[in-house]
Amino acid sequence: MKHILLTGGAGFIGSNYLNHILNERDDYFIVNLDKLTYAGNLENLKGIENNKNYRFVKGDICNRELVDYIFQKYSIKYVINFAAESHVDRSILGSEIFYQTNVIGTNVLLETARRYNVEKFLQVSTDEVYGSLGAEGLFTENTPLSPNSPYSSSKAAADMMVNAFYHTYGMPVVTTRCSNNYGPLQFPEKLIPLMTINAMHDKKLPVYGDGLNVRDWIYVIDHNKAINLVFEKGRTGEVYNIGASREMKNIDIVKLLLKAVGKDESLIEYVKDRPGHDRRYAIDSSKIQTELGWKPEFEFEQAIENTINWYKQNRNWWERIISGEYVKYYNNLYMNR
Ligand code: NAD
Ligand code: TYD
DSSP, rough: EEEEEEEEESSHHHHHHHHHHHHOOEEEEEEEOOOOOTTGGGGGOOOOGOOOEEEEEETTTTHHHHHHHHHHHTTTTTEEEOOOOHHHHHHOOOHHHHHHIIIIIHHHHHHHHHHTSEEEEEEEGGGGGGGOOOOSSSOTTOOOOOOOOOHHHHHHHHOOOHHHHHHOOOOEEEEEEEEESTTTTTTTHHHHHHHHHHHTTTTOOOETSSSOEEEEEEEHHHHHHHHHHHHHHOTTTEEEEOOOOOOOEEEHHHHHHHHTTOOOOOOEEOOOOOTTTTBBBBBOOHHHHHHOOOOSOOOOHHHHHHHHHHHHHHHHHHHHOOOHHHHHHHHHHHHOO
């Protein structure tokens, strides 16, 4: 039995991972440590909450005593660190919590993992640490880190710390860097759920700048399968890029979503650009493909339709979210754009 501390499992990617993996593997015992910030939602985990190989602990990865207690109590030998403040716009509104959770929190996990001689520490990172691309080229694992937002700089700091623990202490670490995810259970502050839900409500769709920024999209299940493969077979000290080679301009995604929801393009509203807005992300994932045999399984057209249908069929899930604290955030961010 592998005793795993998984952090941030009540968020978008972590909850998709848990829902999938606990049905697949009976040799994983997983403790999910999550602070339940605005982005954490235990409703995401209803299907597995009574699984005998699963425990939930509400708490902060920055809490040294609590993290130590969990390692001891559950004989933790593996860590998968999903927990983070994850939204670029929020990091622009206020950066401190990003450095607190993403940098200090990762340090607490690494230090504790070192004391308990973990067998693997997987850091879930992002392609945003590489910065922004021009019209050509792809991010490889050798692209220098050049983060531009408070969010991406905090993730890059964590990545460098993970690497330092490998070089200095020989800690068995591995890092994944994935492109933009979409799928069920994504918090509606991110592009795809935000635009889908606004369209359903006949609300304006706020496109930043000229709408020509490019993101490289991957279905969350493909990302999570890659994470698991790296967790099982990734070489210690290595970084693996994850992406599905599906570059899209923001405006094209927005138009596609409008069509799927049956609304017309008059809902599009170009608004003031995001400060420091990265122009283009695009991932070269040939390393994980050739070394570990991973490849994306989901076609974009099918997976985006699944995602939109999920939001159509799960109004309760997001209506509760957008009627709460989120209203203040939304009005604050979009009011003066
Ligand atoms: P999310 O914001 O949906 O979820 C984050 C989770 O972490 C939440 O459940 C939250 O409660 C928890 N959390 C936050 N601070 C915490 C703390 N101090 N202690 C314990 N738990 C805390 O994020 P996500 O989209 O699921 O992203 C998960 C990870 O994947 C992040 O590390 C992110 O940087 C990375 N990532 C995300 C994407 C993407 O497109 N969403 C792409 C690449 C990498
Ligand atoms: P987002 O989902 O916030 O992901 P990230 O910034 O981490 O890539 O945004 C994806 C793209 O969509 C990004 O170029 C910013 C743009 N965007 C808008 O144009 N309008 C919006 O309201 C949001 C949230 C994002």
